[in-house]
Structures are given as structure tokens and as C-alpha cells.
Amino acid sequence: MRRLMTKVLVSDPIDQAGIDILAQVAQVDQRVGLSEDDLKAMIGDYDALMIRSGTQVTADVIKAGARLRIIGRAGVGVDNVDVPTATQQGVLVVNSPEGNTIAAAEQALALMLSLSRHVPQAHASTMAGGWDRKKYVGNELYKKVLGVVGLGKIGSHVARVCNAMGMEVIAYDPFISADRAQQMQVRLSSLENLFEQADYITLHLPRTPDTENLVNAELLGKMKSTARLVNCARGGIIDESALADALTAGVIGGAALDVYAQEPLATDSPLRSVQERLILTPHLGASTTEAQENVAVDVAEQIRDVLLGLPARSAVNIPGLSAEIMERLKPHLQLAETLGLLVSQLSGGQLQELEVRLQGEFAQHPSQPLVIAALKGVLSSALGDRINYVNASLEAKGRGIRVLEVKDETSKDFAGGSLQLTTRGDQGGHSVTGAVFANGDLRITTIDEFPVNVSPSRHMLLTRHRDMPGIIGQLGSVLGEHNVNIASMQVGRRIVRGDAVMVLSIDDPIPPSLLVTIHAINGIKEAHPVTL
Numbered sequence: 001m002r003r004l005m006t007k008v009l010v011s012d013p014i015d016q017a018g019i020d021i022l023a024q025v026a027q028v029d030q031r032v033g034l035s036e037d038d039l040k041a042m043i044g045d046y047d048a049l050m051i052r053s054g055t056q057v058t059a060d061v062i063k064a065g066a067r068l069r070i071i072g073r074a075g076v077g078v079d080n081v082d083v084p085t086a087t088q089q090g091v092l093v094v095n096s097p098e099g100n101t102i103a104a105a106e107q108a109l110a111l112m113l114s115l116s117r118h119v120p121q122a123h124a125s126t127m128a129g130g131w132d133r134k135k136y137v138g139n140e141l142y143k144k145v146l147g148v149v150g151l152g153k154i155g156s157h158v159a160r161v162c163n164a165m166g167m168e169v170i171a172y173d174p175f176i177s178a179d180r181a182q183q184m185q186v187r188l189s190s191l192e193n194l195f196e197q198a199d200y201i202t203l204h205l206p207r208t209p210d211t212e213n214l215v216n217a218e219l220l221g222k223m224k225s226t227a228r229l230v231n232c233a234r235g236g237i238i239d240e241s242a243l244a245d246a247l248t249a250g251v252i253g254g255a256a257l258d259v260y261a262q263e264p265l266a267t268d269s270p271l272r273s274v275q276e277r278l279i280l281t282p283h284l285g286a287s288t289t290e291a292q293e294n295v296a297v298d299v300a301e302q303i304r305d306v307l308l309g310l311p312a313r314s315a316v317n318i319p320g321l322s323a324e325i326m327e328r329l330k331p332h333l334q335l336a337e338t339l340g341l342l343v344s345q346l347s348g349g350q351l352q353e354l355e356v357r358l359q360g361e362f363a364q365h366p367s368q369p370l371v372i373a374a375l376k377g378v379l380s381s382a383l384g385d386r387i388n389y390v391n392a393s394l395e396a397k398g399r400g401i402r403v404l405e406v407k408d409e410t411s412k413d414f415a416g417g418s419l420q421l422t423t424r425g426d427q428g429g430h431s432v433t434g435a436v437f438a439n440g441d442l443r444i445t446t447i448d449e450f451p452v453n454v455s456p457s458r459h460m461l462l463t464r465h466r467d468m469p470g471i472i473g474q475l476g477s478v479l480g481e482h483n484v485n486i487a488s489m490q491v492g493r494r495i496v497r498g499d500a501v502m503v504l505s506i507d508d509p510i511p512p513s514l515l516v517t518i519h520a521i522n523g524i525k526e527a528h529p530v531t532l
């Protein structure tokens with residue numbers, strides 16, 4: 001098959017430093033300003049898409065991306081990407097969680113200061129020939145109360161700077177502990193209290209179904225008539241008509257916005273008719289030279305790495321699987337995936353349950369990545385390349401596979417511990433155990449209840465048979481007659497002349513007709529060809 005050239009589409013303005021990194025591994029096409037239909041028509045040719053906030057990556061766009069492996073958002077917010085659809089389609093979404101933190105925080109500070117000192121209005125008036133020193137008397141931030149809504153990366157930086165400027169900082173963030181807030185010299189408050197007490201309010205939370213129109217007429221009505229509101233987070237968190245009314249009626253002292261419910265801001269937005277006390281900027285929070293270089297490099301490096309088969313640092317849709325963990329647990333993840341592939345081929349049929357048992361030292365590793373890797377292995381025998389770390393959990397859920405996770409730290413079978421996968425399904429259940437030996441060497445250590453010591457190989461044949469003379473010879477002869485070369489063989493049994501398993505590593509796959517012959521050998525109860 002002809003190998004297609006790796007291609008990356010860049011559909012928003014991205015700093016050249018990022019483009020240069022992508023060009024190390026792919027053909028890079030820059031096409032800014034595409035409509036959704038244009039994007040849908042061309043995305044099928046691309047392995048990766050790199051965007052900022054301008055491109056809407058809808059479900060239809062993602063579904064049209066037959067080759068698409070990764071979407072890189074050069075910034076923080078991924079609300080312009082349909083992440084659930086990307087996850088379902090196995091497309092990785094990465095962002096740059098910290099590259100523009102300082103830029104966005106400084107934009108909020110710039111807007112607070114501009115509001116306090118009427119900078120844009122005074123500038124416009126002076127440029128127009130005026131010299132009005134009375135109209136533009138302002139306020140100091142010093143000793144005023146700042147209310148920060150959302151005390152994450154950007155909110156914390158704003159809080160730190162404002163503390164240093166002599167402001168008293170209070171915050172509302174339901175996911176931050178009082179201890180953490182105290183370390184930042186910030187007092188936590190309820191949302192209502194914050195709106196009642198603050199002289200300045202700055203928003204630094206994401207837009208979610210819970211935060212949509214969070215700042216509505218009722219909350220605006222609680223603000224001091226002199227208080228000012230800044231939003232450099234996301235549009236849609238403030239009800240824009242209610243804000244326009246509150247400004248026009250003098251309910252609040254002023255507002256400055258960088259982000260809007262719909263971008264670009266509609267020409268007939270009620271905000272555009274507010275004459276006084278309002279400053280609007282066109283989503284410039286991340287628009288500094290430094291931030292644009294940071295986010296472009298951060299995301300381009302991740303796209304490059306993923307296209308080279310390496311993990312990404314900031315994957316949005318594979319929780320718990322950072323690049324650091326993928327690197328550290330590489331052989332353990334490989335083992336989990338291999339055992340998953342093995343046990344699903346032994347089990348056949350529809351699985352209802354997968355038990356992932358982390359034994360001994362294995363129980364000290366984070367379990368989530370190992371469970372994801374095991375599921376990837378289990379599902380890939382049925383779904384092939386379509387399954388990956390991104391969609392494995394979701395696909396398992398969709399197929400009704402219940403996942404049980406057990407940690408047994410007391411087990412002492414191997415120095416590094418072991419991992420056992422057990423399936424239950426419509427054709428019964430099977431169990432396999434494996435371990436990681438020195439130098440990352442993988443071993444299969446039990447199959448069902450039988451101890452073995454086998455290195456996984458690409459093609460294998462596993463049998464369950466009666467432990468009696470002649471079976472091994474017969475099987476060897478049958479394989480030889482069909483020109484299937486045996487690389488290694490091992491038998492595991494618990495009771496002499498009871499049941500036993502045989503594990504053969506073979507150089508070629510077993511054709512279906514040969515399997516029928518193997519099943520016909522007297523004493524063979526099960527025979528499972530396995531491809532790993």
C-alpha cells in the first residue's frame with residue numbers, strides 16, 4: 001500500500017515557531033478563514049489540525065476527518081472543539097494549559113486599570129482635540145476589594161499581582177480548598193457575597209452549562225453602584241443584555257469585556273450601544289508575542305510527537321495519561337495491552353466484565369492508565385486500529401463491559417508484581433497474568449489457572465488439553481504437515497494427567513482449516529490461535 005504523506009492543516013493564525021516545528025515531520029498547509037463546509041471538504045486529507053479560537057471544530061468536521069489523529073488548540077479553552085465527538089472518534093485533543101496564562105491575566109489587569117482611569121475615553125477625547133481633566137477623574141485600586149471568580153491559573157496570577165498592589169482579594173471557586181486560598185492570601189466567599197462586597201470583579205472560570213449566564217440581572221443587581229466587572233475568560237458567562245441594561249441604568253460602575261457569547265461581536269449587539277463606562281476588546285487576552293510563541297511551540301511539539309507515535313503532554317481527552325506516566329510505565333502499559341489482546345482472543349464472544357487485578361508492586365502504579373491500556377488491548381481484537389487510548393473507556397462503556405479494578409498489594413509472586421486480567425462473557429471466562437521482568441522484558445505467567453513462563457510473540461497457539469502421552473507429538477506433526485514452524489513451546493499443568501495448557505509461539509498464523517484438524521486431535525479440548 002502506498003504510504004500517504006503526513007499532513008497538518010493550520011486553520012488559524014499561528015506563530016511561525018510552531019509552523020517550523022510541524023514542518024519537521026509533515027507537510028503543513030496554512031488556510032485561515034475557512035468556512036465549516038470548506039473545512040469539512042478538506043479535513044479528510046489531514047492527519048492533524050492546529051487551531052486557535054477562530055475555528056469551530058464541530059462534530060461533522062471531526063467525522064469527516066477520516067485520517068485525523070490529533071487536534072491541537074494553541075491556547076487553553078477547547079470550547080470551540082467538540083471534544084466528546086473527538087473522543088468517540090479516537091481523535092486526541094491537546095491544548096496549551098499554561099502558555100498564555102500571564103498574557104490573559106495581564107489583559108484583565110490592563111482592563112481593570114483602564115476602567116479605573118478611563119484610559120480609552122480620555123485618549124479618544126484628547127485625540128479629538130479635547131483637554132478634559134475633570135471628566136476623567138478616576139479611582140485607585142489600592143485598598144479596594146477585588147473579587148476573583150475562578151481561582152485557577154489565571155485567577156491566581158491576578159490575585160497575586162493585586163495583593164501586591166495593596167488590594168484585598170476575595171474569591172469564589174467551589175473547587176479550591178480554603179487552605180490553598182489562604183496560601184495565596186485570598187479569602188474564599190460565596191458568589192453572592194463576592195458580588196455584594198467587591199469594588200472590582202474579575203472572571204476567570206470556564207464556560208460550561210453550569211456557568212452559562214451565571215452573571216445575570218439578579219447578580220448584577222447585588223453589585224455596588226460603583227463596582228466594575230471584567231471578563232477575560234469566556235463569553236456567555238455574563239448575560240450581555242442584562243449587562244447592557246445595568247450599565248445604561250447606572251446599576252454598576254463599569255465593565256470591560258474581552259470575550260463575548262458570539263464572536264466576532266454582532267454589529268447589533270446591545271453592548272455596542274452602551275455609551276459610557278464600557279470598554280470592549282476583541283478577544284485579545286492571549287494576543288502577546290510571548291504567549292503566541294509559547295502556545296504555538298507547546299502545541300506544535302505535541303502534534304509532532306503524536307505524529308511520531310510518542311505521547312502528548314497535555315491531552316484533554318485522556319485523563320490520567322500524561323506523557324510522563326506513559327514514559328515511566330511504558331513496559332507496564334505494553335503488558336496490559338498485550339494481556340488484553342490475549343485474554344479477549346481466548347474468551348471470544350461478547351464480554352460483559354473485565355477484572356483488572358494489580359498484584360504486589362503493580363498495585364503501587366496509577367491504575368487508570370493500566371486499565372485504559374488493558375481495554376485498548378481487549379477491544380482492538382474486534383475493532384483494530386479504530387481503538388486507541390482516547391476512546392477505549394468510552395467504547396467499553398458503550399458495549400456494556402463492566403470494568404472492575406482490584407488492588408492486591410499483599411501478593412508476592414514476582415519482585416515487580418504482576419497484572420491479571422479476567423474476563424466474563426457469554427462464552428464463559430478466561431484469565432491471564434503477566435509480569436515485567438528486568439530490562440522491560442514481558443512475560444505471560446499464568447493462563448487460566450495454569451502457571452507458564454512465556455514471552456509474548458506475534459503468532460501463538462494456545463490449547464487446553466488432557467495431560468496424556470502423545471498429544472504434544474500429534475500437534476507438532478499436524479503443524480509440521482501444514483508448514484507451520486514452531487519457534488517455542490511450553491506446557492503448563494497443575495495435576496499429572498489432569499487438564500493442561502500448551503503455549504506455542506509460531507512463525508505463521510494458523511489457517512482456519514488447520515484449526516479444525518487441531519480440534520479433532522483426541523484429548524484437545526480447546527485451541528485458540530492468537531495474534532498479538
Ligand SMILES: NC(=O)C1=CN([C@@H]2O[C@H](COP(=O)(O)OP(=O)(O)OC[C@H]3O[C@@H](n4cnc5c(N)ncnc54)[C@H](O)[C@@H]3O)[C@@H](O)[C@H]2O)C=CC1
Pocket residue numbers: 075076077078097100101104149150151152153154155172173174175176204205206207210211232233234258259283284285286287
Ligand atoms: N481571553 C483570552 O484570550 C483567554 C481566556 N482564557 C480563559 O480563561 C479561563 C480561565 O483559564 P485558566 O485560569 O487557565 O483555567 P484554570 O482551569 O486554571 O482555572 C479555572 C478555574 O475556574 C474554576 N471554576 C470552574 N467552575 C467554576 C464555577 N462554576 N464557579 C467558579 N469557579 C469555577 C475552576 O475550579 C478553576 O480553578 C478559561 O475560560 C480560559 O478559556 C484563557 C486564556 C486566554
Ligand SMILES: O=C(O)CCC(=O)C(=O)O
Pocket residue numbers: 052053074075076077078100283285286287
Ligand atoms: O487563541 C486565542 O487568541 C484565544 C486564547 C483563549 O481564549 C484561550 O486560550 O482560551
